[in-house]
Amino acid sequence: MKRFIHYDELARDSRFVRQTNLLATVLATLPDDVDKVVEAFWALDPMIGKSVKGTAAEPLYDAYGPAFALVALNEPLRADDPAVKTRLLMRMHGIFAGELQALEGAGRSLWDFPEAPWEFKMNMARQCWDEARHVQIYEKLLHHVGGKVGMFPETTFLFECACADDPAMRVAGVNRGLEGLACDVFRDMIRFADETEDEVMKQAIDYVLADELTHVRFGSEWVKEFTKDDPEYFKRTQEYQRQVDKQFSFGGSRSDRKDAAIPIARADRKEAGFTDEELDELAQLSGEGPSRKTMRAASKIMRERHRERQRKEREATA
Amino acid sequence: MTQSRMYPGTGPDEHTTFAPYSAFDIPADLRELYGRYDVEATARRVRNFRYAEEWMMMIMGGWLATIPELPVKTGLGKIIWETAQAADVLGRRLPELRCGRASVAVSESPNEGFAEFIQRAAEPESPDLTIEKLVGIFGVLKPHLVEVYERTMRETDQIADAPTIELLDDIVRKTRRHLAWGSDVLDTLADTDAKRERRRQRTETLRGLLETCGGVSGELAHA
Ligand SMILES: [Fe+2]
Numbered sequence: 001m002k003r004f005i006h007y008d009e010l011a012r013d014s015r016f017v018r019q020t021n022l023l024a025t026v027l028a029t030l031p032d033d034v035d036k037v038v039e040a041f042w043a044l045d046p047m048i049g050k051s052v053k054g055t056a057a058e059p060l061y062d063a064y065g066p067a068f069a070l071v072a073l074n075e076p077l078r079a080d081d082p083a084v085k086t087r088l089l090m091r092m093h094g095i096f097a098g099e100l101q102a103l104e105g106a107g108r109s110l111w112d113f114p115e116a117p118w119e120f121k122m123n124m125a126r127q128c129w130d131e132a133r134h135v136q137i138y139e140k141l142l143h144h145v146g147g148k149v150g151m152f153p154e155t156t157f158l159f160e161c162a163c164a165d166d167p168a169m170r171v172a173g174v175n176r177g178l179e180g181l182a183c184d185v186f187r188d189m190i191r192f193a194d195e196t197e198d199e200v201m202k203q204a205i206d207y208v209l210a211d212e213l214t215h216v217r218f219g220s221e222w223v224k225e226f227t228k229d230d231p232e233y234f235k236r237t238q239e240y241q242r243q244v245d246k247q248f249s250f251g252g253s254r255s256d257r258k259d260a261a262i263p264i265a266r267a268d269r270k271e272a273g274f275t276d277e278e279l280d281e282l283a284q285l286s287g288e289g290p291s292r293k294t295m296r297a298a299s300k301i302m303r304e305r306h307r308e309r310q311r312k313e314r315e316a317t318a
Numbered sequence: 319m320t321q322s323r324m325y326p327g328t329g330p331d332e333h334t335t336f337a338p339y340s341a342f343d344i345p346a347d348l349r350e351l352y353g354r355y356d357v358e359a360t361a362r363r364v365r366n367f368r369y370a371e372e373w374m375m376m377i378m379g380g381w382l383a384t385i386p387e388l389p390v391k392t393g394l395g396k397i398i399w400e401t402a403q404a405a406d407v408l409g410r411r412l413p414e415l416r417c418g419r420a421s422v423a424v425s426e427s428p429n430e431g432f433a434e435f436i437q438r439a440a441e442p443e444s445p446d447l448t449i450e451k452l453v454g455i456f457g458v459l460k461p462h463l464v465e466v467y468e469r470t471m472r473e474t475d476q477i478a479d480a481p482t483i484e485l486l487d488d489i490v491r492k493t494r495r496h497l498a499w500g501s502d503v504l505d506t507l508a509d510t511d512a513k514r515e516r517r518r519q520r521t522e523t524l525r526g527l528l529e530t531c532g533g534v535s536g537e538l539a540h541a
């Protein structure tokens with residue numbers, strides 16, 4: 001078995017479809033400018049249209065065009081939102097896929113770095129079990145909220161962004177970047193479960209969040225350990241993590257901004273070994289993307305454009 | 319009236335009156351001293367066992383990403399952790415066997431043949447090879463380990479080497495659960511004659527390799 005696999009090689013059963021990772025990468029670089037957001041998303045339209053075919057996202061695409069992902073990602077989960085069910089399903093499915101990739105990432109850390117210290121391997125092995133339980137928990141929760149595995153396309157960008165070929169960068173990417181994002185998302189899910197009085201969801205995710213704190217702590221400790229004799233290496237690792245965090249901020253959807261869909265879980269992250277300085281930096285770099293107002297305006301334009309296109313298509317075939 | 323003594327005195331008539339039992343009397347304990355392995359031999363075996371457990375854990379970790387069946391991914395997650403724990407307790411036995419404090423993370427293949435066997439078990443990569451992947455660990459290596467661990471438990475000094483026996487006992491208990499899981503999965507996945515034949519062939523090939531090199535302790539041939 002070779003070391004270091006490409007994200008295309010993540011194995012899935014017949015229920016899954018893939019969505020290219022471009023969307024997330026594009027989101028990370030967008031300015032707060034309606035026209036630029038429209039332009040970027042419209043360019044991805046053929047790819048988005050293709051990947052949603054036959055999935056639960058197809059009706060959303062039909063209704064909103066390529067902006068449906070923006071609508072789902074960028075808006076907070078609120079119990080009184082008429083589209084809350086769809087948003088919840090999309091988020092839950094995204095988390096389920098994220099847990100799968102976290103499981104695969106932890107497993108690959110065991111195989112890709114055979115010379116790593118024993119304690120590191122123990123931590124990664126434990127994480128394999130935890131992530132395996134998380135996959136199971138989210139499969140149950142997905143059913144609990146009326147969804148099913150494979151109902152939306154999966155983007156493998158978590159694995160792509162986080163799985164570096166270098167051990168310090170791997171743990172920075174997976175255990176601090178990806179797992180840190182998990183802390184933010186799960187804290188927000190607990191908030192939502194609380195709001196909707198869903199005790200099953202609240203308790204299960206609370207346990208998952210406790211595990212994730214442990215995984216972030218593994219990351220915090222191993223980045224220090226792997227780079228302890230090489231300040232230059234430490235700096236490069238931090239730089240890498242900043243880039244991962246930027247991508248995992250989805251253009252500001254996950255940030256400290258007032259309009260963020262997913263706030264940064266500061267208290268949880270501090271318990272897991274993030275310093276105030278790091279959290280301030282995260283708040284800064286994640287808050288730079290387009291505002292919700294911009295995203296909404298861009299979504300509206302794209303929706304109109306999409307409808308116009310549908311109308312023309314209908315006329316052409318009539 | 320003479321009072322019974324609580325502690326022995328220095329004179330011949332100054333014994334206590336407490337009943338004299340052997341350390342093996344309650345409950346009746348028939349264990350005897352002397353086993354097949356001395357300290358060095360047991361330490362070597364523990365390093366060999368650790369080698370197998372550590373590699374299995376790393377190999378299964380690598381496979382998580384390339385196995386498409388969801389319950390296999392999640393089932394392996396737990397087995398990886400338990401296999402790592404097995405390697406960990408084996409390692410922690412080594413300093414107790416005069417191998418030095420730094421020996422906790424030492425693994426050692428008994429010979430080149432066993433190291434080669436491990437690499438062959440790790441070979442399957444493509445997502446359509448779940449059967450070949452699982453056979454190596456659950457059809458060949460883990461069953462072999464259970465056999466060798468149980469023999470070691472029987473043959474080592476039952477009294478002096480009891481810590482090794484105890485830790486192997488725990489590992490065997492969990493490994494048996496892994497075997498039950500593995501054969502359940504393989505029975506389900508190998509659901510056609512062609513797939514059953516793949517399972518059979520893979521088992522035969524790897525078993526042959528394992529026997530040639532003498533297994534995890536290198537001594538299968540002369541056992
Ligand atoms: Fe997780």
Ligand SMILES: [Fe+2]
Pocket residue numbers: 102130131179182211212215
């Ligand atoms: Fe995690």
